[in-house]
Amino acid sequence: MPAGSSPKRERQYxxxxxxxxxxxxxxSRAEEIAAxxxxxxxxRSGESKTAGRTSTEDMSSGRRGGLRSGKGSQGPTYDQLYAEAKRRNIHGRSDMDKGRLKRALGK
Incomplete structure (x- = not known):
């Protein structure tokens, strides 16, 4: 985070x-995404000294993330499904393809 950032931006980061x-x-990738x-x-909110056109005219990051949250034409990706299966401790997940992961997760 840049020096002098507000506590809100620190929490957000x-x-x-x-x-x-x-x-x-x-x-390192997580830090890059957050920064x-x-x-x-x-x-977008005028807190920085400089701002590119895309930062101020594009849709907000929160809206973009909501639109891209695995609701596309094919649903969540294999990696997203695998990560959720790992989090839920589903056994045999490493041998499952995308379809089997979906069924195991009830999606």
Whole structure:
């Protein structure tokens, strides 16, 4: 986080970083996702000194994430299903394909 960030942005950064780690992202990738998201939100709300056109004119990060949360034409990805199966401790998950993972998770 940039020096002088508000406590709200610090909390937001930590929440996004933790969520990315829970989804199975590496530590460095989770930090990158969190930093980019928070910096974009800072630019959108006028908290940063400079802001690119895409940061201020594009849809918000929260809206974009909601639209891309595994509800596409084919549903959640294999990796998303596998991560959830691992979290639920479903046995035999490593031998399952996407369809079997969906059935095991009740999706």
């Amino acid at each position: 930590e929440h996004i970083r933790k969520s990315a780690r829970d989804r199975g992202e590496s530590a 980019r998201t928070v910096n974009k939100e800072r630019a």
